[in-house]
Amino acid sequence: MSATSYYYEQGPIRPPSEAGSLLVRLTRNCPWNRCLFCPVYKQDKFSKRSLEDIKEDIKNMAAAAEHIRSISAASGYKGVINRQTLSLIQTDYYNLLPMAFWLYKGGENVFLQDADSLMLPISLLEKILGLLKAEFPSIKRITSYARSRTIVRRSVQDLVNLKKAGLSRIHIGMESGNDKVLEYMEKGATSSQHLEAGINVKAAGLSLSEYVMPGLGGEALWREHAIDSAALLNKINPDYIRLRTLAVPTVCPLYDKVVAGEFVPLNDDGIARELALFIENLDGIESFVYSDHILNLFEDLSGQLPGDKNKMLEIIYKYLQLPVKEQEIxxxxxxxxxxxxxxxxxxxxxxxxxxxxxxxxxxxxxxxxxxxxxxxxxxx
Ligand code: SF4
Incomplete structure (x- = not known):
């Protein structure tokens, strides 16, 4: 069979922590699509993919995996995806390379795309999770983005059912715990919805990853943004707190507000001060903090609370105490x-x-x- 027949659709983004995951697209784009700071799907309309199309994708993924194993077996590697198999694939079957890499890494992690998979019916999600696990018994972790406003429309039992069916973790774009910031940015979720969603995900036994956006309060609201985001996370105690600093490309609706002087972004020094205030206010939780986005000023700002709190703060304080020239460098x-x-x-x-x-x-x-x-x- 030709490698080109193994087509499966993939969306444009996944969380940085899902870089090595198999991407399975359940919906296209974002059903909300109004957040002022978000550049991702602004030109694209939301749509749900049919179960038939998703099944076809999973079937093609499984066929691609089978083809890769047969190439390995024919080359004397007994179906094992090792470095030699990868080399063969790279040379002669380039289209199979993403799948080969995934199998080489163990074939363990899957990310369901795009922005809000939980808006699909729970029974449909259960079917898809079942299909994935049946085709790929090596899978250990399946994760997805979901919006807080969607999650609060689900019962805890729905979430428990998804966990039973194989869902492991939900990534939520909380962005801020401050309602003024959330409203201004048209996040479409309030801090109380974020709280309820986070609590329910944890109550269902799912792993929870919350994204916070340093800089989202701008000059006007940076203090409230930092303090209220920390306070909200202190009530949720998510497994992961991930940082993704605000950037405002022209495609974002926020760009026009920046040009008009209505929203004044923080520069890096302001972001550093905000981050210090945010981490100082994280209290009574055991979350892992990750700064795993290229837009972040401090890549090594990571650790588990509460033990690593001072270590993280020292990084920021060290930066803030540098002479201006060294900060710029x-x-x-x-x-x-x-x-x-x-x-x-x-x-x-x-x-x-x-x-x-x-x-x-x-x-x-x-x-x-x-x-x-x-x-x-x-x-x-
Ligand atoms: S909900 Fe997420 S994907 Fe949708 S517009 Fe907002 S930030 Fe972008």
């Missing part, structure tokens, strides 16, 4: 990929080219903030 180094952590400021091989870039920008009287903004737009 760190920001440039982080955004241009020369630095990963503040310690890289002490690595002369990494430091010198960034210092040179900083000098060039100063000589040309180019704003470091503007330069960084342009780089960040390329990450979206």
């Amino acid at each position: 760190y920001r440039l180094g982080r955004r241009t990929g020369h630095f990963r952590t503040l310690d890289d400021l002490d690595d002369s091989a990494a430091y010198l080219p960034v210092e040179q870039l900083h000098r060039t920008l100063k000589d040309k009287k180019t704003s470091v903030d503007n330069y960084i903004q342009k780089i960040m737009m390329q990450f979206i």
Whole structure:
């Protein structure tokens, strides 16, 4: 069979933590699609995919996996997907490569796309989860995005049923715990809906990942945003708190408000102050904090609460205490990929080219903030 016949549809995004997951598309785009800060689906209409289409995708995925195993077996590797099998696939069956990589990594993790899978009927989701597990017994974790407003329309029993059927984790874009911020950004969920959704997901025994967006309060509401987001998370105690810093590309409705001066974004120093306030206020929970998005200023701002709280705060305090020039060089180094952590400021091989870039920008009287903004737009 030709490798090109193994078509299965995939959507544009998944959480950073699902980079190695098999992507299974259940719906297209976002049923809400109104958040001012969100660039992802703005040009696209939401639609549900039919069970038949999804079944066809899963069948093609299974056929692709079978083909890969047969290539391995024919090459003397007994159907095992090892590095040698990957090399063969890379050379002769390029279309099979994503599936081969997934199998090579164990074939364990699946992410259901796109933005709000739980708006599908629970019975349909149960069927799809069952099909996936039947075709791929190696699966250990199946996760999905879901909106809080959708989750609160489900009973805890619905969520329990999804867990029984194989769903492991729900990723929620909480973004903020402050109602003014949520309303202004047209998130379509209130802090009390976020709370109820988070509590219900945990009550069902599902793993819960909450996304917070540093910078979303802008200059006007950064304090409230930080304090109320932490307070809400303190009530939920999610398994994971993930940070994804605000960036405002032209396609976002928020862009026009920035141009009009109605929303004033924080620069990196403001974000650092907000992050410090946010983490200082996280209290009484055991969540893991991850800063696993390329837009974030501090990649190493991670750890488990409460034990790693001070370690995380020290990273931010260290940045805030740097001289302005060193702060700018760190920001440039982080955004241009020369630095990963503040310690890289002490690595002369990494430091010198960034210092040179900083000098060039100063000589040309180019704003470091503007330069960084342009780089960040390329990450979206
Ligand atoms: S709910 Fe999520 S995907 Fe939909 S518009 Fe808002 S941020 Fe974007």
